[in-house]
Amino acid sequence: MSKIRTRFAPSPTGRMHVGNLRTALYTYLIAKHEGGDFVLRIEDTDQGRYCEEALGIIYRTLEATGLKHDEGPDKDDGFGPYVQSERVASGLYMDYAKKLIEKGEAYYCFCDQERLDSLKQNVGGKEISVYDKHCLHLSKEEVEANLAAGKPFVIRANMPNEGETTFHDEIYGDITQPNEELDDMILIKSDGYPTYNFANVVDDHLMQITHVVRGNEYLSSAPKYTHLYKAFGWEEPKYIHCPLITNEEHQKLSKRSGHSSYEDLIEQGFVPEAVVNFVALLGWSSPDNREIFSLEELVEAFDYKHISKSPAVFDMVKLKWMNGEYLKAMDFDTFYEMAEPYIKEVIKKDMDLKKIAALVKTRIEVFPEIREMIDFFEEVPEYDVDMYTNKKNKTNAEKSLPVLQELLPVIEAQEDFTNDALYQMLRGFADENGYKPGFVMWPVRTAVSGKRMTPGGATEIMEIIGKEETVSRMKAAIEKLSK
Numbered sequence: 001m002s003k004i005r006t007r008f009a010p011s012p013t014g015r016m017h018v019g020n021l022r023t024a025l026y027t028y029l030i031a032k033h034e035g036g037d038f039v040l041r042i043e044d045t046d047q048g049r050y051c052e053e054a055l056g057i058i059y060r061t062l063e064a065t066g067l068k069h070d071e072g073p074d075k076d077d078g079f080g081p082y083v084q085s086e087r088v089a090s091g092l093y094m095d096y097a098k099k100l101i102e103k104g105e106a107y108y109c110f111c112d113q114e115r116l117d118s119l120k121q122n123v124g125g126k127e128i129s130v131y132d133k134h135c136l137h138l139s140k141e142e143v144e145a146n147l148a149a150g151k152p153f154v155i156r157a158n159m160p161n162e163g164e165t166t167f168h169d170e171i172y173g174d175i176t177q178p179n180e181e182l183d184d185m186i187l188i189k190s191d192g193y194p195t196y197n198f199a200n201v202v203d204d205h206l207m208q209i210t211h212v213v214r215g216n217e218y219l220s221s222a223p224k225y226t227h228l229y230k231a232f233g234w235e236e237p238k239y240i241h242c243p244l245i246t247n248e249e250h251q252k253l254s255k256r257s258g259h260s261s262y263e264d265l266i267e268q269g270f271v272p273e274a275v276v277n278f279v280a281l282l283g284w285s286s287p288d289n290r291e292i293f294s295l296e297e298l299v300e301a302f303d304y305k306h307i308s309k310s311p312a313v314f315d316m317v318k319l320k321w322m323n324g325e326y327l328k329a330m331d332f333d334t335f336y337e338m339a340e341p342y343i344k345e346v347i348k349k350d351m352d353l354k355k356i357a358a359l360v361k362t363r364i365e366v367f368p369e370i371r372e373m374i375d376f377f378e379e380v381p382e383y384d385v386d387m388y389t390n391k392k393n394k395t396n397a398e399k400s401l402p403v404l405q406e407l408l409p410v411i412e413a414q415e416d417f418t419n420d421a422l423y424q425m426l427r428g429f430a431d432e433n434g435y436k437p438g439f440v441m442w443p444v445r446t447a448v449s450g451k452r453m454t455p456g457g458a459t460e461i462m463e464i465i466g467k468e469e470t471v472s473r474m475k476a477a478i479e480k481l482s483k
Contacts, residue, residue, distance in 0.1 A: 002210060003035075003036055004031055004034045004210050004211060005037045005039060005208050005209050005211075006030050006031040006036065006037070006038055006209065006211050006212075006213065007039040007040070007041050007204065007207065007209050007212075008024040008028070008040055008041070008067075008069070009040075009200070009203075010024070010058050011042075011043045011044065011045075011046060012042060012044055012051055012052075012054035012055040012057075013049040013051055013054055014054050014261075015054070015057055015261035015264070016057055016061045016262045017253070017260055017261050018245060018253060018262065018265075018279060018314065019215055019245050019253070021061065021065070021262050022280075022282055022283065023213055023242065024062065024067055025065070025276060025279055025280055025298075026280075026284070026304065026307070027211075028067045029298055029299055029302040029304075030213065030240070030302070031070075031211075032299045036210075037077075038067070038068075038070050038071075039070065039082070039209070040058075040062070040073070041072070041082045041083075041203060042058070042072075042073060042082060042083045042084065043084050043199065043200075044085045045085070045088075045193045045195065046196070047085070047191070061262050061263075064266075065262070065272050066272075066276070079208070084199050085193075087199075087203070088192065088193055088194065092202070093187075093193075093198065093202060094192070096232075097155045097194075097198070100155075100158075100187070105231035106155055106158055106187055107135055107136045107138075108135060108143050108146070108153045108154075108155060109153060109154050109155070109156045110135055110138075110152070110153050111134060111135060112152075116129065116131075119131065130183050131156065131184045133158075133184060135156070136156075136158060153190065154186045154187075154188060154190050156184040156185065156186055157184055157224070157227065158184060159179065159182040159183065159185070159224070160182070160227070161182070162179055163178075163179050164176050164179060165179055165182065165223040165226055165227060167222045167223055167226040167236070167239065168239070169222070169239045169241050170238055170240045171240060171241055171242070171307050172216070172219065175219065175222065175223075177223045179223075182223060182224060182227070185197060185198075185224055186198075197221060197224055198228070201228045201232075204237055205232070205234045209237050210238065211237055211238045211240060212237045212238070212239050212240065213240045213242065214239075214240075215241065215244070216241040216242060216243055217244070218241065222239060222241075240304050240307065242307060243307070243308055243311050243312050244312070245282050245283070245311070245312050245314055246311050246312070246314065247313070247314055248313060248314070248315065248316065250313070268366060268368065269323075269342075269366035269367035269368045269369070270319065271323060271326050271338070273294070273295070273326055274319070274323040274325075274326040275323075276298075277292065277293050277298075277322060278318070278319045278322050280293065280302070281312075283307050284302070284307050285308070286306070287306065291322070323365055323366055324364065324365035324366075327364060328361065330361075332357075332358065335357065335361055336353075336354055338367060339357045339360070339361075339370060342367050342368065342370040342371060343356055343357060346371050346375050346378055347374065347378050349378060351464055355464050356374055356377060359374075359464075360373055360374065374455065376449045376451050377461075377464060380448075380450035380473055380476070381451065383446075383451070385397040385480060385481060387452055388442070388443055390438075392438065393436070393439050393441075393442045394439060395439050395442050399439075399443075400443035400446070401481040403435070403439070403440055403443050404444070404447060404474060404477055404478050406429075406433070407426075407440070407444065408471070408478065410425065410429055411425075411467075411471060411474060417463060417466065417467045417470075419459050419460050422459035422463060426440055426441060426444065426458065426459060441458050443477075444458040444474075445458035445461065447473055447474050447476075447477035447478075448470055448477075
């Protein structure tokens, strides 16, 4: 078997959509699973939508996700150039289009827009246009005269309109389409640029691509590719069409959903490794139903034959859970570096931010959750005295008041304000007074935080805010409960 060569061929028109990232990932995994080459090719044939910034996004995303290409615009291995506009400049696509003309598999079309508009028809409420092969019947002399006069033209494929075209997809099997449904698609546009479909076929052949991965929305285009390969007499690559990705309401992902692109997700506080892991499972699963994979483990485990035909649901709850697992497993220094900006948004006072980070590390799923979780360190929020009520610890506002009053001088006298020492002090106070630990800890934690849920216990909070602030908050709580 020849060496597997796959390509990721994005169009630089905006942010990298989740579907595009999945295509890149599967393309990478298929190549690397078999020790093959992963090629990056930039498809910028749509010059109207080309965006220089988007080109940078492609490179940054591939780097951040670990999908390192073996060849590409910055790594020519003899198959370049890897940017389609540069290939256009060499006259490559025009030369191949003319070869098809010589074989009778393509032809020049000089029809103006008015005539093309006249071919439009309404079918089932949808406007479609099927070209009628008008220019196919021009004589050689007419064609040459039009070219000599500089008349604008496109080059169209001479598609068969009888019989059927069958192609094989590795996921969906054999798919057959009646040829009468195939339009004479444009190969070379009036600006001299190739269409996406034509450039793909030529480039994939010349770059010796063995496996083509794309979304199943391209299934309907596949017979056109098959025809072009047959017209050239070339061997087709293996096709792997991936299922649609939908949101939780089973609708196609859109920009409005807020998580349609890789950058959206990173801005929402997800880490690249979790996103890659999650995206890998949008349409693929391992036989043992394992869910957490590093990229290296995915390379080893990935078998494209386990890609599903059914639409994959982008489950935000699952992604958050998975991201939380990655945060828990992350080494602390890396976590702190990523968490620090979110902590500093909230905490302006002089506190040990690393201790705060340590408290939230195992309790958050995405970084923005930090803000609301730690705001009480900066300032106790307004809270109702009902918060002192806790059935499990058999306490309430009325019972909490004397506990805090008795405890205040003990805390004021406490010199060692480390967590362990504070814990021993509160346990000792509880034992001396015949209280259960929770009966003391609950009111203290409420007093120093003003929150029902906190990322740490009473003594952990006290250590971070310090003695002076602890005493101040205890006094404020006593005053609140005394009213």
